Amino acid sequence: MLGVGIIAPLLPLYADNLGATGIWLGIIFSGFSISRTMLMPIFGRLSDRRGRKQFICIGLLFYSIISLGYIWTSSVSQLILIRLLHGAAAGMIIPIAQAYVGDISPEGEEGKWMGYFNAAFFTGFGFGPLMGGALTEHFGIIVAFSTMGALNLLAFLVVTLLLPKIRQRKTPASHHLSFIKMSTSSIIKGLLSYRLSFSLGRGAFACFIPIFAATCLGLSPALIGILLAANMLLMSLLQPFTGKIADRFNRRAMVVVGNLINLTFLALIPMTHNFWYLLGVCALSGLGGAISMPAALALTVNEGRKFGMGSAMGVFAMAFSIGMAIGPLLSGIIADFADINSVFYLAAVMVLVGTNFFTWFTR
Numbered sequence: 132m133l134g135v136g137i138i139a140p141l142l143p144l145y146a147d148n149l150g151a152t153g154i155w156l157g158i159i160f161s162g163f164s165i166s167r168t169m170l171m172p173i174f175g176r177l178s179d180r181r182g183r184k185q186f187i188c189i190g191l192l193f194y195s196i197i198s199l200g201y202i203w204t205s206s207v208s209q210l211i212l213i214r215l216l217h218g219a220a221a222g223m224i225i226p227i228a229q230a231y232v233g234d235i236s237p238e239g240e241e242g243k244w245m246g247y248f249n250a251a252f253f254t255g256f257g258f259g260p261l262m263g264g265a266l267t268e269h270f271g272i273i274v275a276f277s278t279m280g281a282l283n284l285l286a287f288l289v290v291t292l293l294l295p296k297i298r299q300r301k302t303p304a305s306h307h308l309s310f311i312k313m314s315t316s317s318i319i320k321g322l323l324s325y326r327l328s329f330s331l332g333r334g335a336f337a338c339f340i341p342i343f344a345a346t347c348l349g350l351s352p353a354l355i356g357i358l359l360a361a362n363m364l365l366m367s368l369l370q371p372f373t374g375k376i377a378d379r380f381n382r383r384a385m386v387v388v389g390n391l392i393n394l395t396f397l398a399l400i401p402m403t404h405n406f407w408y409l410l411g412v413c414a415l416s417g418l419g420g421a422i423s424m425p426a427a428l429a430l431t432v433n434e435g436r437k438f439g440m441g442s443a444m445g446v447f448a449m450a451f452s453i454g455m456a457i458g459p460l461l462s463g464i465i466a467d468f469a470d471i472n473s474v475f476y477l478a479a480v481m482v483l484v485g486t487n488f489f490t491w492f493t494r
Contacts, residue, residue, distance in 0.1 A: 132252050134198070134282030135221075136259015136363070137275055140355040141267055143341040151207050157463025159207070160338045162214035163221070164456035168449050170222035175230065175445020183231045183441070184296050190223025191287035198280030202273050218452075225252075226448035230440040233432040234297055239378060241429035246374015249424055250367045257363025264356025313438045313446065318430060321492035325386055325427055326450035328485015329420075332397050334458025335478035336416070343400065343471050344409065354406055358413050365417030366424075374425035382426035383493050387486060389423025392416075394482035401472035 138145075146159050178186050197220055200213040229248065236244040266275040313319055337359075344350040344358060377385055396416040403409040428447075435443035458481075462474040 132255030133259050133262070134195075134255075134279040134286070136256040136359075137263035137266070137279045137282075138201070138259075139256070139263065139337065139359050140260045140341050140352055141263050141272055141275055143338060144345065144352065145201075145272060146207065146210060147342070149204075149207050149210060151210075153463040153466035154460070155207050155463070156338060156342075157459035157461070159210055159214055160334065160459035161456040162211045163218035164334070164452040164454075166215045166218035167222040168218075168452035168456060170219055171226050171449045171452065172442070172445040174223050175226050175441035175443075175448075176439070178227045178230060178441040179439040182296060183227050183234075184290070184294055186223045186227045187231075187294070188287060188291050190220050190227075191283055191290060193220035194224065195280045195283035195287060198276060198283060201276040201279075226444040227441060229428065229448070230435065230444040231297065233435050233440045233444060236432055241432040242374040242377030242382070242425045243371075244374070245428035245432065246370040246372070246377070246425040249370045249374070249428070253363045253367035253370065253420075257360045257367055260356035260359035260363075262356075264351075264353040267352050313434075313442065316434060316438075317492050318434055319438075319443070319446070321383075321489045322427055322431055322434070322447060323450045324485050324488035324492060325390065325423070326447055327454045328482045328488070329390065329393065329423070330451040330454025331458040331461075331481040331485070332393055332454075332478040334455040335462040335474050336397065336400075337455075338459040339462055339466065339471060339474050340400070340413075343475075347471070348404070348406065348409065350406060358406075358410060361410055362413040362417045365414050366420045369418065369421035370425055373421045374429070377426040377429050382430055385426035386423045386430075387490060389419045389421070389426070390482055390486040390489070392419030392422065394479040394486070395419075397475050397479035397482065400475040 142159070143156060146156050151159060174186055194217065197213065197216045200216070201210075204210045204213055229245075232244055232248045233241070262278070263275045266278060340358065341355050344355045350358075373385070393416060396412055396419060399412045399415070400409070403412055431443050431447045432440070435441075458478065462478070465473050465477055
């Protein structure tokens with residue numbers, strides 16, 4: 132995730148330099164999520180049958196190779212193709228790694244171990260923008276893209292050499308397709324509503340906060356990296372603690388409270404007028420994610436024990452990817468036909484709607 136995070140503050144600016152308008156910028160961001168969305172449930176189901184490690188290894192290897200494609204990209208269409216390929220590789224990594232952790236989590240401690248996993252996840256993604264901004268300012272964007280590829284190659288070697296194979300939990304659903312049966316679960320429906328709304332807001336934020344910070348506030352790539360890092364690092368620091376809280380208190384309530392904080396953060400972005408105010412608002416988002424995410428993943432682990440851990444994590448991650456695909460596209464249209472402030476207001480409304488659906492389905 133350190134390698135992935137490197138391009139978070141760079142990609143919108145890079146695409147803008149290639150001549151991408153708001154809509155094309157949304158398509159570039161969405162391309163990654165579109166291909167990932169199509170493949171994650173399939174890879175998740177296959178990992179229930181054939182094991183987790185091989186999929187994580189293959190995904191990391193392809194991710195590192197495809198990372199170098201950004202260096203040779205010279206047009207918007209080529210950048211979209213690279214994003215589609217990158218998303219396909221990513222579909223083999225995160226949900227299957229989450230399923231691996233779900234397999235080894237003791238009952239009653241799902242929030243704790245998912246909190247630890249998310250802490251590692253968001254720490255890497257948090258420090259990535261800092262590294263990407265600094266590398267770009269001092270050495271150029273090509274060095275930043277090369278570093279992303281090298282770090283993912285290192286991750287591939289670490290997993291290949293050090294990650295043990297495990298005996299997976301076997302469920303009846305592990306041996307045959309059960310996505311239709313899974314869709315009858317009210318908890319799954321609620322979790323999909325939460326994850327989709329969360330990612331709609333996150334997609335709008337990730338795609339347009341660099342543009343907002345650079346054009347409206349005149350911030351440099353390094354300062355934009357700090358904004359994204361503050362958001363992610365606070366989320367990572369808090370999740371080991373909020374994960375343990377999720378094992379003791381009402382997980383459903385934690386998801387609702389976290390999402391309400393997230394929609395507040397999105398609505399406040401257009402009201403910021405300098406770096407420090409925007410930094411505080413981004414930190415607020417980190418708090419919201421830290422409260423809701425371990426609780427939601429702990430609920431997903433419980434459902435995974437019924438329907439297959441890889442399948443449940445794949446569907447949960449698919450909802451995230453759908454939101455990350457639709458969010459930038461919709462935001463790009465809004466930015467072109469209204470203004471950039473409207474992007475964040477719309478994102479806040481979408482999070483509110485998703486929170487209401489989660490509350491309804493899990494009542």
